Amino acid sequence: MSTRSREARLLYEQLRALEQQAREARRRAGLRYSRREVIQALAKPPYGRRVGDQRISDWVPTSDKEPKVPSDRSSDDVLALVRLWSSWAGESVNERHWRNLLEQAQPVRVLRTMPAGPGRPVREFTDPFTLEVHEAIDGGGASGLPLLPLYVERQHDRWLADVVNGLVARSAGQPVGVLAVLVGESSTGKTRACWEALNLLPPDWRLVLPLVPSPAEALIAALAEITPRTALWLDEIHRFLSGDRGEQAAAHLREVLNDPRRGPLLVLGTTWPGLWADLVKPRKDGDRGDTHAQARALLTGKHYRVPDAFEDTDMPELRRLATADPRLKEALEQGKSGRITQYLAGGRALIDRYETATALQRALIESAMDVRRLGHDIPLPRILLEASIRHYLSADQYDLVADGDIEHALAELSEPRRGTRGPLTPVTFREPGGPRVLTDDVRLADYLDQHGRKERRTKAPPAGLWDALVDHAARDSFIALAEAARDRGHLRVALRLLAAGVEAGVPGAAVAAAQFLEEEGRPDDALLWCLPLAEAGDVAAMGRVAGLMEATRPDVAVAWHRKAAEAGEGYGWLYAGMLLRRAGELLEAEVCLRRAADAGVHGGHAELAHLLQQAGRTEEALVHLQQEAEASGGYAVVETAALMRERGDSGLTVLAWLLPRAAEEGRKDGGGIPWVEHALFRHLAMDALLRSRLRSLVDEEGQDDAFRRELTALLDFVEELAKGDLREKDTNTPEALRQHGRLAEALVLYRKEADTGRRDAVVHVAALHEQLGRTSEALAWYQRAAEGGDPEVFPQIARLMSAAEGPDETFDWLKSCADRHGEKGYPDQRSAVAELLRIAGRTDEALAWLRRASRTGDPYAWRQYAELLEAAGRMEDAQCMRRYGWEPYGEISKPWSAAPPAVQRLGHVRTAGD
Structure with a gap:
């Protein structure tokens, strides 16, 4: 028997065995089984396939006749049959396994020969979870479901398909390398989209997943041996392009992508928006170095943003597929604001586990959340969490933690629930061909990571956590953690x-x-x-x-x-x-x-x-x-x-x-x-x-009308510039009307400008309302200007709002507005509010507010604190604050030595004041 015949026979035997399982399961349930019932079930949703008895008998004959190999065109019918029988048998469906069986049973195709490069044939990757695709919720335990939920193609999938199909179509005569990166928040479907894109590759392509000994080093090594018709899987691409060798990896990847001898080459990547921004942000004038020059050159223009939620245009197809997949149905009903993929990936289940966790489990999760948002890398040393939990428990709770409790809590938190990983899971690795190795690190679930960044952003990490970080943080995280400490004035x-x-x-x-x-x-x-x-x-x-x-x-x-x-x-x-x-x-x-x-x-x-x-x-x-x-x-x-x-x-x-x-x-x-x-x-x-010569071009015959208009407008603008005054000189501008006392008319024009987005016009509208005696309208417009980011209107708001609502309500509103802008990196409003509080005799309140803002991460607040001390006449405290910062528990630091460890060990220690 030929190899191809053996593979065809293997397909037949597995189909026959699956049908037998379905028949017996129906019999045990007291239901009839016949090919006629199979045909009727296939014609209904979710299958929608019109397959006759003759076709099924060809593939799985009831007599001793030789089965026929399904054609390429029949593959989808066979897969529908597999799904139906699996559903009746109560079995899950490994679709990649069945697709491989179908493909291998086909007559041999002659493929071009090529040297074997790194990686394995893409068809051998049948388990999406090995490529970090999120496991989905289990749909209430329904049987016969595919390994992954039915897929709704969205706009980023179409973009990715165009990239992959374009590369494959050109590959025969025009080798080329293509990089495509999906950028989106956690659990928005980035990795699943890349997994689906692999199905577009021909079966002779290879897939490379470089990870060991480190992502950057593994990528560099793989690129040295890469061969044409290879796909590189760079999930969380920031891991490959950051760190000591990240720039080297980016430079190598640029070189290989532009090398026609290496193409066709497909590089698929994913990352979070904040990490993407770090990699592509331009170098600023005055910077002495450019830490991501190669990464920026590699990545710019090669990404597509994956939305956080399903768009309205995606919903009809989602509703249609939800009738066939209970997981989609549950996500459609329970996922808020179209956040379908997040729900499917177990986000809600993870939040439930966090919110209902024991005190010890919650302490482990929250310490992991804080450590991650302070800048620690993804693998978290277990000893770091164990050393941190005492700062998240009361003294009585910590005294009750017995030997083995922490290990038991971590074991429970690592257990999967509803088809998704636990909140804290052990980090493992596997050498090719070797057993899985358990490390001493754990990983916080991505969804909880982002949840912690949002929900705990206004919480100061416990003071003792910093000592635990000094003693137990992973070595590669020290610099990032130091930056977080410095941002807080520590x-x-x-x-x-x-x-x-x-x-x-x-x-x-x-x-x-x-x-x-x-x-x-x-x-x-x-x-x-x-x-x-x-x-x-x-x-x-x-x-x-x-x-x-x-x-x-x-x-x-x-x-x-x-x-x-x-x-x-x-x-x-x-x-x-x-x-x-x-x-x-x-x-x-x-x-x-x-x-x-x-x-x-x-x-x-x-x-x-x-x-x-x-x-x-x-x-x-x-x-x-x-x-x-x-x-x-x-x-x-x-x-x-x-x-x-x-x-x-x-x-x-x-x-x-x-x-x-x-x-x-x-x-x-x-x-x-x-x-x-x-x-x-x-x-x-x-x-x-x-x-003058350009003006003459306007009057030439044959000139395009649009060209005439644009050139005329440009020259008119420049004429005003040449006169040194770009302001309109007629009396109908809002400023001219205002100067001539025509306030109501000026207000109308300024409001139109404000509605078009001109920020300074908002302040003019507020001031005109105040001039016209409309205090409440003036206050509303000043507040609008403040919400737009203008700190200069705070004195006006304080004056008008205090008279109307009292100083306490006024300062609560001002601090809230300044806090919102402070979180976005705009510090000026906090300075303005602090100064107003000082003038009002509420210096201690201002200092407490700035101290809280600093401890929660505002990198400007501790310097503003020093400025306020100085303005209040507390010069010694201000000087000490600027030089030494403050401790995590909130007090200004005592003088400390800045000498490096080697100098301190030798005894040549100078205090900072020497």
Whole structure:
């Protein structure tokens, strides 16, 4: 018997066995079984397949005749038959297993040969849970359900299908690599969508899941051996592109995706929105480093946002499938606001378990929630949670915890319920071909992780938790945890965490400590941390030492910048050149700046141009300014246009150079300052002859009407700019009407502007209402301005609201508004409210409010606290607060040493005040 015949026989035998199970189950239940009943059941929902007895008899003959192999076109009918028989037999359906059986039973197809690369054939991945697809609720224990709920295709699925199908269709003659990342909150269906997309790949494709020894290292290793027709599975892609080797992994992946010899290659990824933003946020001017340059270049434009909830357009198909799948029916009925996938993934069940947990179980969960929101990596050391629970229990509760109770509680929390994992589950790994290995780490369920971030965002972590983190946090989390401590003003704790990182050998911990101390105004202490590393050859430390010495020892700083540059940090040439130029050593500065420009360092050409211009070498300066402007845009465009005019270039020549830059800036649309637009307007405003020549184009025959309108509007705008006044000069502007006492008319116009989104118009409407004696309307508009983020209206709100409702209600409203904006990263309102409270004689109330805001994570509140102390005349406390921060329990810290651990052990300990 041939191999293919054996595979066809295997399909037949398994179909025959499944039918027999269905027949016996029906008989035990007192129900009849016949092929006629099978045909009738297949014709009804959820199957909807018209399959005759002849077809079933071909695949599963009742006599001894040889069964026929189902054709490709019949595969869906066979799968429907499998689902029906499984349902009657009370069995779950492994659809990937049956699809593989059907495919293997088909006549042999000739596939192109290729060297075997990493991974396994995609058809061998039959268990979605091995790829971290969330297990779903069990639908009340209904039998015969597929492994995963029936799938509702949504807009992100169609986008992903276009990506995959496009790649597969081009693969025969045009190898290419494609990256597609789904970005969405926890349990919104990202990983399931990627799983469904795998079904679109031909069976000869391979799937690679790089994880060991670490995601980034595994990815780098896999990319070295990758072969065409491979899919890379990068679920939670931030794990692969962050950390010490994340940038190296991103660079390698970019290279492979652009290598035609490696294609076709599909890379599927998922991540959360906040983590995506961290990877793609642009480098800011003044940043000394760019921690995610390669990741940003790799990822930008390669994602699709998965919505948190089902859209209205998705609901009809969801309702249709819910009639056939009780899990979907339950999620449709119970999932709030269209959050279907979250409910299916067990979100509600997890919340129920958390809310009904024992005191000990709840302490374990909440400590995990707090540790995660403070920045700890996903694997949580079990000993860390055990050391933390005492701070989440009362003294009496903790005294009652007996030996074995914690282990028992963790075991219960790891148990799956209703088809989904428990709140806290052990972290395991498995080497290829080896047994599953249990680690000493646990993982908090994603849904509870996000629930904790939202529900506990206003709760200060227990003071004792910070000590537990210093003693037991995972080594790779120390730097992130130190940043969280610093945000809360716990400066001593932040340095202890960084010291623990240094002691544990965490790369970058000492440099992070030096940067922290430098930014807190302690450069001498910072030098103690990074100088030994710099002398040992650490490039980042060299740059930090150089930066620390720029103000006091610029000659030494130049030497260190040069060392860093020679070691591969191109920005060292730029900083050395700038310092040398400032010192008047122009020849040496030119050498360094040329090295920076040659290395492609951002700002290198511009700084070199400034030096050359200073030396009167205008032509050379212009060449480099143009290179900077054409490569990076920005203010260099304005400077280039000005220098071209200074050189005597005609207006048309400058305009011809500016227009391509304007088109490029329009395509980028990055939300920054539109410097090209500024340069273009300025150039036109300075050249009346050029404007006149452009006006003549408006009157030429054959010009497009839209072109005429746009050019006319542009020139009218620039004419006003040239006059130095862009404000309309007629008397019908709202401001003109207001100045002439026509307040009601001005109010109408300002309201129209406010309704179109102009923020300053809201304040004008409020002020006009107040002028007209309409106090309540004025207050409502001032409050609207405050809700829009304007802190300058708080005194007006305090004045009007206090008179109407009293000071307590007023300050409650103001603090609530400021808290909401503080959570979004806008601190100015808190400062304004604190100052109003001080003026009202309620300084202690303001301090308590700021202290609470700081302990819950507002990175600005502890500095505002120091400012308020100073304004209240408590200078010594203010100075101590700025220098030492405060303790997690809420008191200003006593002086503490900032010396690194090695110095303290040697006994050369200086207090920060020495």
